[in-house]
Amino acid sequence: xxxxxxxxxxxxxxxxxxxxxxxxxxxxxxxxxxxxxxxxxxxxxxxxxxxxxxxxxxxxxxxxxxxxxxxxxxxxxxxxxxxxxxxxxxxxxxxxxxxxxxxxxxxxxxxxxxxxxxxxxxxxxxxxxxxxxxxxxxxxxxxxxxxxxxxxxxxxxxxxxxxxxxxxxxxxxxxxxxxxxxxxxxxxxxxxxxxxxxxxxxxxxxxxxxxxxxxxxxxxxxxxxxxx
Ligand code: SF4
Numbered sequence: 001x002x003x004x005x006x007x008x009x010x011x012x013x014x015x016x017x018x019x020x021x022x023x024x025x026x027x028x029x030x031x032x033x034x035x036x037x038x039x040x041x042x043x044x045x046x047x048x049x050x051x052x053x054x055x056x057x058x059x060x061x062x063x064x065x066x067x068x069x070x071x072x073x074x075x076x077x078x079x080x081x082x083x084x085x086x087x088x089x090x091x092x093x094x095x096x097x098x099x100x101x102x103x104x105x106x107x108x109x110x111x112x113x114x115x116x117x118x119x120x121x122x123x124x125x126x127x128x129x130x131x132x133x134x135x136x137x138x139x140x141x142x143x144x145x146x147x148x149x150x151x152x153x154x155x156x157x158x159x160x161x162x163x164x165x166x167x168x169x170x171x172x173x174x175x176x177x178x179x180x181x182x183x184x185x186x187x188x189x190x191x192x193x194x195x196x197x198x199x200x201x202x203x204x205x206x207x208x209x210x211x212x213x214x215x216x217x218x219x220x221x222x223x224x225x226x227x228x
Pocket of ligand 1: 163205206207211212213216217218219222223224225
């Protein structure tokens with residue numbers, strides 16, 4: 001592969017190829033589980049840090065049953081109850097601290113309605129200042145809720161952007177990967193949809209280990225930069 005070679009298809013055409021090659025099932029993504037409640041959506045995104053959506057969905061279900069669905073209920077039940085409910089999601093103490101702190105600050109701002117009424121820049125600042133809520137969590141939330149057009153980067157997006165030749169290293173900075181994917185898909189594409197399709201594509205074809213290049217619909221135009 002020559003230096004600088006990139007996936008030869010881009011934009012809406014690339015989105016269409018992804019759409020026709022993977023099945024997108026909303027119920028497999030934690031953000032869709034409680035999409036009518038922005039607080040639970042955020043809790044779900046926090047729970048999905050460093051674990052699978054499947055684990056995060058199970059933990060969110062238990063959280064909802066044992067703790068509740070509002071920041072006020074989180075403060076009423078307390079840290080230990082939160083930690084117990086989300087135990088299966090991994091790093092649960094750190095995640096519980098982030099959820100309780102999020103609840104505390106939301107209640108101080110009038111509750112869950114703040115997540116609906118605050119401007120995207122206010123929300124970005126608010127969420128980023130909470131320990132345990134990083135750039136990816138903020139981007140996934142702002143993108144999913146349609147507050148901001150941004151390309152979130154998770155482990156699939158990072159790996160695939162590199163294999164497609166869009167980034168210089170599999171460990172490229174978050175901002176570099178997000179910008180490269182946004183540019184490759186172009187402004188007309190819904191980044192939220194593209195991101196979800198990339199996850200599904202990464203699960204089916206462009207897997208971390210043993211990617212299925214022989215069956216991949218992009219095999220004839222992919223630089224196949226496999227880092228393993
Ligand atoms: S599975 Fe192989 S051919 Fe397909 S996008 Fe990934 S690296 Fe490229």
